[in-house]
Amino acid sequence: MSEEKLYAVKNDEGKYLDSTSFWNDNAGIAFKSSYIMLEWAEIFDGHVVTLIEEPEKVVLSEKQAKIVEGAHNDKLPACYISSKSDDEELLMKAYVNGYTVAKEKKYGVWVPYINNKMYYKDGRGSDDLDIASADCLNDKNQQFTEAEIEHYGLQDCEKEEVTDDEL
Template structure:
């Protein structure tokens, strides 16, 4: 975000001071003239009416984990939001305060598929670790089957499955 500010002259009706090609001033709802010199903008406001407004860039949203987002969400309803964030964060307090003020997005959690080396169907298709109804089994890649797992999910898998190599799933594989 740029530290340099931009100023414009605006009326109470929402029109911005603008200049035509011949230098005459006009009021326009869609376009205005922006100035880096606040004194010049004040002079225009004094001579042509209106008031000076400061235009700022929208700050970038912070990217948070799901757990961090829950802390920030709860802080919005908390009596002392900064205290809630401070008490519930480790070293990322400043990040969470920025997210509280400027907004945030939640990072997509990495997902993995686990190919079961050496296991193939009778027609030669590779088999992958799959889970359905609390049961773990081998199955070819099939839409609608739970075959992409988070680290958290794989850590709850049977011990033999936790030992297998994981391949990160890209967006085009999901």
């Protein structure tokens, strides 16, 4: 977000001065120079207003996003956030400016000492892993989040990040 300000001329009816020197409900003209706008405001009997750029949205994890959503439903949002997280400043910015949820990275995990084989969640149980060939990274059962890698005890295995073009 730029730190430069933009200025426009507005009248008492809420209309902006446009480039044709008429007052307009829908559009106006803006300049970086407040001096130019002050002169125009005097000529056209309006006042100078500062235009504010929309702040950038904060990128959060799914867990952080749940905390911010909970804060929106709480009577004391700041207290709610501070009781749920140590990232108070980040989450308060997200609460005020809006946020997007970061897409969680996924990995293919190589089976040690076996060529061209990767782990595969076979889906029959919560802890069941199988082995599959490495040419199926687009299969959701062959993609692991960091939490799943830790859950299955695969931290010491070589892993390969799955990119969007492999999905």
